[in-house]
Amino acid sequence: MTIATRLAEREDNRLPARLARSLRTITTRAGLPIEEFDSWFAERRQAHRFAVERLPLAKLQGWSSEPGGNLVHHSGRFFRVEGLHVTVGAREWQQPIIVQPEVGILGILAKEFDGVLHFLMQAKMEPGNPGLLQLSPTVQATHSNYTGVHRGAGVKYLDHFIGPGRGRVLTDVLQSEHGSWFLCKSNRNMIAETTDDLPPDDDFRWLTLGQIGTLLQRDHVVNMDARSVLACAPTTRPEAGALHSDTDLLSWFTMERARHDVRVRRVPLADVRDWVLTDEDIRHRDNRYFRVTGVSVEAGNREVTSWMQPLFEPVGLGLCAFLVHRFGGVPHVLVHARAEGGFLDTVELGPTVQCTPENYAHLPEHERPPFLDLVTRVGTDRIRYAAEHSEEGGRFLNATSRFLLVEASEAEAADEPPPGFTWVTPGQLSSLSRHGHYLNVQARTLLAVAGLCQGRL
């Protein structure tokens, strides 16, 4: 080893160009021709029986309330719904929260065909997905899927991501999930490249980044996990500079993290104030935010062919928007350092606007989130991207948001952003996405859009 040690280059400088080539490629013979996507997807939908029925929480077999009201599975597995007391500076509230302290793997397998990187995407049904079937990563494995006695059994392609035979890693980072709904949950976001000869299974197809970018412009096709993983690949274009250097950006973020005082305390679900627990569901007394409801699932293509589980169902259509503007010819987006109770550390960078507008409809404009009125009222000529996507369908039911890129006018961009907001380039966000806990999951969806739907910024 020491006599003829081969050192690696610290950075794979060819990767951005390889991703850029995949991004330019829409027509492919090796993978799935894009014009055949709809028929393949329709065929997969036909191929599997997958029925979801709503059920009252009290009727979920295997689930029950502990003393104190926490909702748990009798096996101790999967996840728990508990209560959380959150203090952010002078604001204080209590809410139900999902507790699932284990790290899953979201992995996309890559392979070069005819000199172009393709990505193995899965047509996968989840009970909470609008339309049930969405385009998902190659692998979505919970911790119990990939450890212990059942190591890897039942999860196709998993051995390309872990263990001695895994592929070449292009990306591998722990990223947060929803801080308003999960307590300190994170997942490994991975891309691994293989050179193995791998004819895809029926539910899997090789797609280029350009193809995935095309599909990302449609509603409810690309699932949250796939968007999150793709956001962690360096797909953004070279940039001539930025309003703020990377050091100044990191310093601003450090200051934001330090100035926010976020404290949380787990409390029994039955004690959570302003929330009502019934046999039917768990809901806010004013029907705001979300409710916890139950579903029964019958599936034909799963190891377990039927199960019941709780899901979090938001009350309204969400809105996640970046204001975008070119400074000195370089695209920038306006990020917001958001405090969410379930974040591991005070704040992460989110979209300019991230909320469910109807939760604020009863308030006067100055009490609504900054920029909410701006992004909902601008003319369509300033909307560079708009699509509806949903959050993870294994935990969230119809958790749909409208994702927007909205151009800021010269006058709006000239204003000093309010405290907690700053302009950054997509390239800077890409650099941060190599590390965990900088970008929240909603910002990652918009970064995936910025990277894969180029020309929108």
Place this chain on the structure above:
Amino acid sequence: MTIATRLAEREDNRLPARLARSLRTITTRAGLPIEEFDSWFAERRQAHRFAVERLPLAKLQGWSSEPGGNLVHHSGRFFRVEGLHVTVGAREWQQPIIVQPEVGILGILAKEFDGVLHFLMQAKMEPGNPGLLQLSPTVQATHSNYTGVHRGAGVKYLDHFIGPGRGRVLTDVLQSEHGSWFLCKSNRNMIAETTDDLPPDDDFRWLTLGQIGTLLQRDHVVNMDARSVLACAPTTRPEAGALHSDTDLLSWFTMERARHDVRVRRVPLADVRDWVLTDEDIRHRDNRYFRVTGVSVEAGNREVTSWMQPLFEPVGLGLCAFLVHRFGGVPHVLVHARAEGGFLDTVELGPTVQCTPENYAHLPEHERPPFLDLVTRVGTDRIRYAAEHSEEGGRFLNATSRFLLVEASEAEAADEPPPGFTWVTPGQLSSLSRHGHYLNVQARTLLAVAGLCQGRL
């Protein structure tokens, strides 16, 4: 703003060369000539009355035990000593822990004289420091020092680090403190550059990195906060490559973070098993690990001229060592992904060996930490660096460790490292130190040594 937007370069590519020049400079007319350091330090020691006396915990004015035994200050300020239940995989223990959920600033001010960067270092006394006086950052401010009504009052040079008139930021990152003694504590590690004309106060002198590196080779001169901040500056040399690419290193770290299951629960101090609370102190029943004891301090150069406080006092001399080896001509160090109960997220990278050897003296070799016997038994010809330094003297009493860089033989370096260990370059650690929660505080001391005492690797 938009018409003539000036973009910044994302990276300040001149900074490494400027730091390298400061590192090469030992002789300076602008700052403190190194041969005058001892007389200046002796003079500062004379200038201030600073008397520390040990006291039983029960005699600490202002401090008392809450119901449940937690040790608190009657003002609710400063810090608390509580109990912590820690579970790391199959291991479980309880211990006292310091709870201080606020972010302080550790800041070093930089300024160029005659084309060479100098750093404004402070001769500062802390009650727990061996020898009391150590070379410290320009600013060590707790959160209450720099916010609220007393904003900045009493903390010299603080306005160079925060607020509208601050200097140009070279480094600003939230780094963890001791995960075995603090619960989720982090501080801002900052370097800011000024062009103001600033004659230093009596307790402050301008030093080059070369001078600080010289002092870092002596015992108990450079304090922990200064070492930590300096570790976050990109002072390492250019490297031709590394055993593992940055992506592979990040992937390994992600895997280590994901595979460790670390859970903590705060418990009342009086309930902590295996620990004995008396009026005198709090100690482990076998006198292992550390004890919590009290001191009374009389100081002549502080806003508050006398106070009493608890301090954590480790039972023995610690040992923090990196195994070092050149692979393909490039220096590498062997890092260990360590789980500590107080870390925000499962593991951080620590030295190859980090322990108090006498806590393990009663165990057979195979139950002692990996590499402990190796680094304690090697001949002096393989020791590239050795010095004693202490941890922060405001919380820890005589918390001294021997810090070592120990050369691994060809045979030792050829072995595959055990799980949880990997070889990385100082340059890779420098890149990680731009972000929080990768490097623990002990690894940061050794990284500062690697950066400032070049030629030792």
